[in-house]
Amino acid sequence: MTLTPLLRRSPRQFRRAAGTLLALAFTLAGGSALAQDAPRPDGALLPRDSRDAAVFRGGLVYANYCVTCHGINADGNGRAARLHNPRPANLRASDKNDDYIGLIVRRGGEALARSPRMPPWGEELTDEQIRDVVAFVRSVNVASQAK
Numbered sequence: 431m432t433l434t435p436l437l438r439r440s441p442r443q444f445r446r447a448a449g450t451l452l453a454l455a456f457t458l459a460g461g462s463a464l465a466q467d468a469p470r471p472d473g474a475l476l477p478r479d480s481r482d483a484a485v486f487r488g489g490l491v492y493a494n495y496c497v498t499c500h501g502i503n504a505d506g507n508g509r510a511a512r513l514h515n516p517r518p519a520n521l522r523a524s525d526k527n528d529d530y531i532g533l534i535v536r537r538g539g540e541a542l543a544r545s546p547r548m549p550p551w552g553e554e555l556t557d558e559q560i561r562d563v564v565a566f567v568r569s570v571n572v573a574s575q576a577k
C-alpha cells in the first residue's frame with residue numbers, strides 16, 4: 431500500500447486508518463493468539479468470542495481514543511501528554527482493578543475526584559467498547575502479568 435491514498439483522506443478517516451494500523455501493530459507485538467484460534471468443532475466459520483478478541487478490539491478503541499494522551503506504549507507518554515498536569519497515567523503500571531478502570535473510562539477523572547483532563551467516555555463508547563478497552567489495558571499491565 432502506498433501512502434498517497436491514506437494522505438488523501440479526511441483527517442478523521444486518516445486517524446481511523448492510522449488507529450487500525452496501530453492496533454494491528456499492538457496485537458502483533460503482543461503476540462496475540464487471535465490468528466491461532468482453533469477451528470470450531472461445530473464447524474462454525476467464526477471463532478468463539480475470546481479474551482484475545484476482546485483485547486484486539488480494545489486495541490482499536492485505545493488507538494482511536496486514548497493513544498494521544500496515554501501513548502503508543504500505554505506508558506502515559508502520548509504526544510499530547512505534556513499538555514496535561516497531572517500527566518496521563520502510565521497504564522502499564524496501574525494498580526487499579528478492572529472495575530475501577532471501567533469506571534474512570536466511563537465517568538472520567540473528575541467524577542472520581544481525579545483530574546478532569548481524563549475525559550468521560552461513557553457517552554461516546556458502547557458498553558462493549560469499554561469492556562474491550564479495559565481488557566486491552568489489562569493486557570498491557572505489567573502488575574497483572576506478574577500475578
Ligand code: HEC
Nearest residue numbers: 495496499514516517518519524525526531544545547548
Ligand atoms: C485528553 C487526555 C486523555 C485521554 C484522551 C485519555 N486519558 Fe486517561 N487519563 C488522563 C489523565 C490526565 C489521567 C490522570 C488523572 C489523574 O491522575 O488524576 C488519566 C487516567 C487514566 C486512568 C487511571 C489509571 C490509574 O492507574 O489510576 C485510566 C485507567 C485511563 N486514564 C484510561 C484511559 C482510556 C482507556 C482512555 C481512552 C478511552 C483514556 N484514558 C483517554 C488523560 C487522558
